Each structure stands twice: as structure tokens, then as C-alpha cells.
């Protein structure tokens with residue numbers, strides 16, 4: 178690894194789920210002349226021509242078959258799917274995707290979940306089937322306070338949108354962060370006080386050894402009774418066995434989950450049949466080939482010019 182860019186370099190593209198075609202086509206539109214190919218179709222001498230891998234859940238072991246790799250670009254903000262590969266060439270830089278389209282999409286999803294819970298949308302859907310409207314409670318958005326665990330690209334976008342909607346919110350980060358117009362606290366010591374004043378918790382953390390299992394019974398117990406949980410980070414953030422007991426004892430009133438330890442969620446999983454748990458299949462933020470390809474093309478250009486890619490992951494921190 179390292180050394181010069183191979184002659185006639187190839188970009189290897191893979192996306193488990195939706196397949197590589199739309200990604201290859203969008204990249205070719207954005208970067209005319211680029212030799213982008215589905216990773217699974219590259220073989221023989223061409224393996225040594227691959228300098229950039231662009232992937233979502235590439236089969237483990239494949240990165241190690243590209244001896245001249247210069248960049249591992251994630252199709253996604255998270256890079257846990259890359260770091261989990263035990264054969265990953267450890268000295269090749271990894272870049273996460275920073276795409277404003279994705280931040281907007283994530284914010285829409287989370288705002289929808291919070292307002293659906295706050296405005297009791299499920300109750301009104303039920304009344305419609307029952308053909309009556311009993312007296313309903315008043316909603317008061319001034320009673321909301323949202324703790325945003327993870328105030329990075331996505332968390333900051335969410336914070337600004339909530340503030341514009343007059344919904345109070347505070348972000349939580351690993352290291353102190355000063356951003357105009359965005360309230361935040363940092364470090365484990367500040368978390369308890371934040372939880373104590375938050376009736377909504379949104380997890381927008383990366384999955385690392387420090388954040389695995391962070392959404393657990395002990396954290397729920399620090400919230401006011403009846404709080405609402407939104408997990409859009411990763412399934413590994415939630416201790417799944419702790420959720421239904423926290424709903425049963427009303428420590429939480431509901432949860433919206435977009436990510437799960439096993440994806441797709443197994444058909445016999447108890448979350449399917451629990452009305453207090455809203456579930457979506459890892460679609461909170463859409464990853465959009467045309468806008469993401471602008472980022473990919475820029476990063477290909479940068480690594481081929483010997484420059485640092487955007488979204489470079491700090492391997493020491495794991496995100």
C-alpha cells in the first residue's frame with residue numbers, strides 16, 4: 178500500500194442492499210472519464226489498478242485484495258461497516274460521507290418522530306377508525322427538551338432545525354464544542370445533568386467501543402419518567418433487552434428505532450408487535466447517489482493529487 182497511484186486507476190464500487198449500478202452511473206455523471214466498476218466484477222490484474230473503494234457493507238476480505246488502495250470511502254456517514262472488516266488494510270485512510278442532502282433527510286426523519294410522539298399522532302389515527310374525537314390534551318412544545326447524543330454533522334443540522342421550530346435542545350459531544358447558536362455539553366460527567374432535563378433523547382452517535390450499549394436501563398433511569406427515545410445511530414447503541422422493561426415501567430413512553438442489532442429486523446423480534454415502538458428499516462437518512470457522488474468525485478480527485486480527503490476518519494477515535 179502507499180506509493181504511486183496505479184496507471185489507469187479503477188474505482189471499485191459496492192453497495193449491499195441497493196447494488197452498485199446507480200452509484201457507478203452517478204459517479205460517471207459527476208466525473209466523466211472515471212473508470213468506476215462494481216467491486217465484485219473486478220478480478221485478476223485489475224485488482225492492482227484499484228486505488229479507491231466506495232462501499233456500503235463490502236464483503237469482509239475484499240479490501241485486502243486491492244494492493245494499491247489509497248482511499249476507502251464509505252457510502253454512508255458511519256464507517257463501522259468498514260472498521261469491522263478484520264482483514265482491512267489498516268494504513269489506508271477511511272473517509273465517511275458528509276453530504277448536506279443526508280443531513281436534511283435525517284433531520285426530517287427525526288423531527289417527524291418527535292412531533293408524531295409529541296402531537297400524539299397515533300391516537301388521532303386510532304380515533305379516526307373509532308369515528309370519534311374525545312377531548313384531547315393540550316400540546317405544549319415549550320415542555321420539550323431534546324438531548325442530542327452526538328452533535329456532529331447530523332446532530333448540528335438537527336439542533337438548528339429544532340431551534341427554528343422553537344424546540345429546546347442541547348447536544349452532547351466527546352470533546353468540548355463551541356458552535357454559534359447551538360447549545361452543547363461534553364464528556365461523560367455532563368451527561369447525567371443533561372438527561373435529567375430532557376424528555377426526548379436522540380442518539381446520533383457513531384458506533385465505537387465507547388458508545389456501544391450507551392442506550393441502556395441506567396441511562397433511561399436518568400431521564401424524567403415518560404421520556405421518548407429516538408435511535409437513529411446504530412443498533413449496537415441500544416441494549417435491546419432493556420427497552421421493553423423501560424416501556425413497561427413507564428420510564429419511557431415510546432421509542433422510535435431506525436437501526437437494530439440485526440438488520441433487517443428478524444420477523445420474530447418483539448419490537449414488531451409493540452405499539453409503543455415505532456420502527457423503520459434504516460431509512461432515517463437517505464443516501465442519494467447524485468449528491469453523494471459530488472463528494473466522492475472530490476475525494477477521488479484529492480487522493481489522486483496527494484491531498485487529504487474530506488470526512489477523514491480518525492482511526493484512534495473510531496469515527
Ligand code: NDP
Nearest residue numbers: 254255327328329330331350351352382383387410461462
Ligand atoms: P460525526 O462524526 O459528524 O459526529 C459524531 C458526533 O458524536 C460528534 O459530535 C462526536 O463528538 C460525538 N461522539 C462520538 N463519540 C462520542 C462519545 N464517546 N461521547 C460523546 N459524544 C461522542 O457523525 P455524523 O453526524 O455524520 O453521523 C453520526 C452517526 O449517525 C453515524 O456514525 C451513523 O452511525 C449514524 N447514521 C445513521 C443513519 C441512518 O439512516 N440511520 C444515516 C447516517 C448516519 P465530537 O464532536 O467531540 O467529536
Ligand code: OXD
Nearest residue numbers: 252253254255256464
Ligand atoms: C450511514 C447510514 O451511516 O446510512 O450513512 O446509516
